[in-house]
Every structure is written in structure tokens, then in C-alpha cells.
Amino acid sequence: MRRAIAFGLVLLMTLLLTSGCWDYRETDQLAIVYALGLDRIPGSDPILLTVQVVTPAAGTSMGASAGAGAESKAFTTISGTGKSVFDAISRLGRKLPRRLYFAHTKIIIFGRTLAEAGLGDVMDALNRNPEIRRTTLMFATDGSANQILAKSTPLERLPAKGLEMIAEKAKRNAFVPEVNLNALNCRFDGVPGVAFLPLVQLVKDPGSPSGSGAGENLTISRTAIFAKQHLVGILTRDESKGLMWLINRPQGQNVTLDGAGGAGVSALRILAGQTNIVPQVSENGISMEITCSARANVRETETVGLDLNDPASLKKLEHEAEQVITKQVETTITDAETGLDADFVGFGRQLRAEYPAEWKQVETSWKDIFPSVRFEVVCHIEIVNTGVMNNPSRPGAGKE
């Protein structure tokens, strides 16, 4: 009997636990932030925070609400200001019935104004927030992050999701690097303290898909360069591609040969590639030997008079591609050394890894030494196949 009473008491006590813990979060009380944008604005509250929140009802009532009034958007963009990021978040929270929830944030965008003024003020808030993950993708924009996040993308209901997919494609085709919060932290903490971020742009497009507003589309094709957490410059498309070689991620890149020898346009795709940067220290200074090697296949050729069955003509294509890539990489390094004066190409890092003693001597004056570092780019491309066909199926091609 006593045991039964004791057991009953224990059961009753467990009822107390069913109310849940202090940290219960019901999904219908959360505003799930998918993307976060930060801008700097003049005034006493300099941080402009923009969040793209998933609209919960839009996802569920898709089929049912056909014709029930206006088409509901899948997202809501809300912004607020504050003295700091945290301040802006808490002030924004006062305007919302739901709690802002950052654990599913996939994208963080820095507006140009903030990037130029320096990211130092906001990086700590992002790193310290236990909900934001270090795998969150980071972007810069040449406009305001606010505008980017308000923009809807074609085909995708959630623009930030679209942006994420564009970024994924950019990485797969190796034209701009993919950078997450952790990688950005590492670059800033690393030797030269120089980082790069993919640049999101709104571009006016004459042939814009319908339903995308005023003919402006989100695109990612260039790279923003940060030195000491400030935006110092933006790479062109070709320089961005060169950067992909220098950070050893060329897989998937398309190399377009514009037919310098009077022939037509051809395109190669890099299947697997590798870049080795070998520093060399001698009496007359520091030099870098950069070796890019890759295997590629043919994706397109308009070249007339080239027999792709003939190894010799493939050699010709290879040679042409090598020249294009070498030029790209050289332009990128030249821009780093003389134009932007920022070691985003990783020379300092390589020097420290291979010559720690020499690095110690030049560490403090690296900014002055870096522009004078000589470099040599060597490129080896091997075409391993020509895709699903050999020669262009044009009448007369291959006979001339």
C-alpha cells in the first residue's frame, strides 16, 4: 500500500515536468529568419538590420487559396535600426508578434556602406550569437543589403533560397568563391587579415524573366575584397576566376577561348584541377612560383578546321586555354599587388607555412613588401575528352 502511494506521488510529481522547460519554443511563436542583411546608415542608430522572414501560412495554403484574393508572398522583409546589431535585433523584436529565430539563417549580406566602414563592429555580434551558425553563407553587395533582400527572384518562392542556389552554382562553376562565416573569420584572423566575399548585385537586364519586377535581377559574378575588415575593392569577372585558381578551387570552371588564332569560340570545362603556390626566398627577394594544373573536357567549339580527333589539335586548344588561364591568374595577382594592395591571393600565408623564419622578418612590413613580390605562373591543361561528340557536325567542318 505504501509503495502504491509513493508511486502515485512520483507520478503526480512528473506532471510538474510536463509543462516543459524554460526554453520551450513553439514553432508558431517563431519568426524564422532565412536571410539577414546589415547596412550602415547615417544618424545616431547606424546599423540597419534587414531580415527576410519565412511567411508561415504561404507555404501551407498553396493549392487551396487559388483565387482567394491577392497572391500571398512566401516571405516578409522587415528592417529596423539600432546602435549595434544586437540592439537592432531587440528593437526589431518589439515590432513583431513573434520571436526572431536565427538558427535557420542561411545567408548574411553586408551592404556597401557597412563594408566600407568596416565589418569589425558586426562580426562579434554574429559570432557570439548562439543561434547563428558558422556555416552561414556570407555575401557583400555593392548596393544596400536592404534592397537585395526585398527583391524576389524568379522561379524561387523564397528569394534568399534562390540566392543560396545561385551561390551554390557559382561555387560549382568556380567563378566566385563560396565563403561561410567560419572561413571569413579565419581569413580575418589569418596572416594578412585579408578576406573576400562573393558580391551580390542587382543588375538591369534587358531580357529579364517576367514577374521579376522592374527588370532587375540578382546576380553573383564578382568578388569583393576586404582588407582589415574594410571593403577595398571589387574584382572583375575574370579576376574572380583567377582567384578561384589561386585558392585552389578551379573545379567546374568554364574556360572560354575566344579564338585568338582567327578560329571560332571554344569552351572547356575544368574537371579537376590543382594549384600549387611555392614560395622561394633568395638574396634578391621573395618570389612565388604558381603552378596550375588541370584536366578538362570540351564543352563547345565553333572552331573551323580543327579536327578534334587529332591529338595535335587538342594540344592547340590546350595551349590556348593555358594562355587564357595564365593571363587570368596574372591579372588577379597584379591587381592584388598594385591595384588593391591587399594580399588576398595568399602569398603571405604560403610564405609563413614554408619559411616561418623568413616570414618573421617580413611580417610587420609585409604590406610594403607584398607589391614587390615577383611571381611566375605556369599552367598545364590536359584535355581528357571531347564530350559526347568529336567534331562539330557542321557540313564541311574538318575538311578545310
Added chain:
Amino acid sequence: MRREITGRLQEDCRRISGEFSEQIAKEGEQMPEKGIINSKQFAWLLFIIITSVSTSQIPAMLVAAAGRDAWLSVLGGWFINILVAALYAYMGLRFPGENFVQYSMTILGKYLGRIVGVIFPLFFLLACATFLRGLSRLVNIAFLPDTPYEVILVSNFLVSAYIARKGIEVSARMTEVLGPLFFVSGIALFLMVIPSMDMSRLKPQFADGVLPFLKGTPLVQAFFGLCVIMAMFIPVCNRPEKAFQAKFAAISIGTLFVGMLTAFGTGVFGVEQVKNMYSPGLMLARMVHFGTYLERIEILWMVILVGASIVAGAIMLWAFSLGIAQLVGLQSYQPLVYPAALLALMFGLVSFPGSGEQSKFTHYTFPLLALGVEVGLEMFLLLAALVFGKRGSA
């Protein structure tokens, strides 16, 4: 009637005093702990206690001290720990059936021996308190920010004390399950963060000479040295002569785990980030993302870590209670477990006003204290035993 009651009372008194004298007669030969563990359990017990404590404390602190050479320092710590373990194992064999509380009484006599002997149990209580406090803080900041910190700490201690009271065999069987789980999940985690890793962040090694490496090694030993608790396990082990082998296996697996954690932490986050992290292991688990289908697995890592840590806390509470019970000659250590847990809880709650004081304590005071107890005191006992020519009787 009255006479009857008096008679019964007298009889009771006689019986109790009889039991008491019987107990006194048995004292010395009888352990308050009756459980027996085998050498495999011995190894997993040590593995759990070393690894769970080191995992939560070592990486950030070590990287701050030794920079990119931190993972090498773990290997250095392993080497020193093996040497020290040989000492513990030797003492365990020289005084068969006795743990350090008992042999310090054998060596130094009744009074001085008790004074020295009480240091070990107190050390475990302190380690248990700071360790569970650190763990609760991690749960608090990373998973349950709105839950009062005290609630987490109290529930940790309740479970630990419950396990400790059930005896060493229960803890041993738990570690036999949790140990392999902990190890395998750790290795799986390390494999999964390889895509985020950049080897160049580990280069160059020994950039500032061997000094950082030498600075890191004692820090590692301070935490690995918690295996001094093996002196409590040797008497309850069925094959004490295998103690060193078991210990060697435990510390080697532990070193592999902690060394990989440190190396991967540095490789993924870089030195600057790791040394400012509260828990690099948790952060590593948060970095795992395989496409979009395998991510957010840190809760699994945390569940295993919390499980292992609670068992580790239980073992330390057990060691404290058993040691004290032997010092004062109690027949059972069990009544001491809950008071011990309360003591450790209070210590954890009131001794540090904030996280700053706590990190200062774990980074500076605790290693010194730990090295003093783990190496200094044990060496002292060995020397005393050699000088006085004391040996255990078996």
C-alpha cells in the same frame, strides 16, 4: 512490563555493540566498496573520466598556450602521463588491495597518513565540482539559455550522486556502453568536418621553437592526470597486475581523441578562433554539414558528452566518498554520497561569481593544484615508502 522493556533494550544494546566491535575487528581488511570490476571496465572508466574532462577543458586552453603546436603537446602529455601511470601502477602493486588513501596511512602512520590521505578525496571533490559546473555552463549557454543555471547543475549532481551511490560496478558498466559510443561518435564527427578543414591553418609547426610545445605539455598532463583516480580502481579490479596495461590502452585512446579534437579544431577554425571558444568540440559539431541533409547534429554530440560527463562526475563523487569512508573507518561509503554531492554543488554554485573567475581558476589554479596532487604527492608517497621501507601486506 517495565522489566520486559528494559530487558529488550539491553539486548538491543548488546547486539548493536556486538556488531560494532565486529565491524571494528574487520576494519582494515574490508573495503566499504564490495564491487569488482574487470580490466576492460577499468580501461573504459579511465577513458571516460580523462576524455570527458579533457574534451571540455583542454582544446581552447591548450591552443591559447601552445598555438598551432597544441596537438603535439597532447602527445607530449600522453608520454608524461604514461610515466606517471607506471608510478601509480607500481604503488598499487606494492600495496596490494589498498588505494592511495589506505597506503598513505600505511606509509605515514595513523595521523600524518590521514592528513595526507584526505588530500586525494578532496581533490576529486574539487575536480568534480569545477568540471560539472563547466559542463552545466556549456549546456546553459549553448542549448538552454533561459533555463536557470542552477537547475541544470542540480539535476546533473542528482544523477551523478544517484549513480555513485549504486557503486563502482554500475558506473563501470555504464562506461562500457558510453565509452565506445563516445569514441566512435567523436571519430565520426572528425571525419565529417574534414571538408571544412584547411591543413594550411596547422602550418608551420614549431614556428616559435619548442617553447610553446613545452608550455602546453604540463597543461595536458594536469587534465590527463585525473587518471590518478586509477589508484582507487586498482584494489577493486579483479586483476590488479593488468592495471598498467588497461591504463595504457585508456590513455592512448584518450590521447587519440583529444589530440584529434585539438588538431581538427585548429584546422577548421584557426588558432585565433579556437582559443576564444568556450567549447571547440561543440563548435566542430556545429560545422558538420553534408549537403542539406546531414546537419545540426550537435545535439547528439552534446547528449553523449553530457552522459559521459555525468558518469565521470559520479566516479569522482564515488572516489571522494569511498576515500573519506576509509579515512574515518566507516563500513559503507553510501551515506556520504549525497552530502558529498551537496558539498560539491555548493562549491560549484558559490565559489565563482562569474565565468571570468571560473576560467581563471581552470586555466591557472587548477593545473598547478592538479600537478601537485597527481605528480607531487604521489612521488612524495613513493619516496616515503622507499625511505621507510614500507610495503603492503597481502
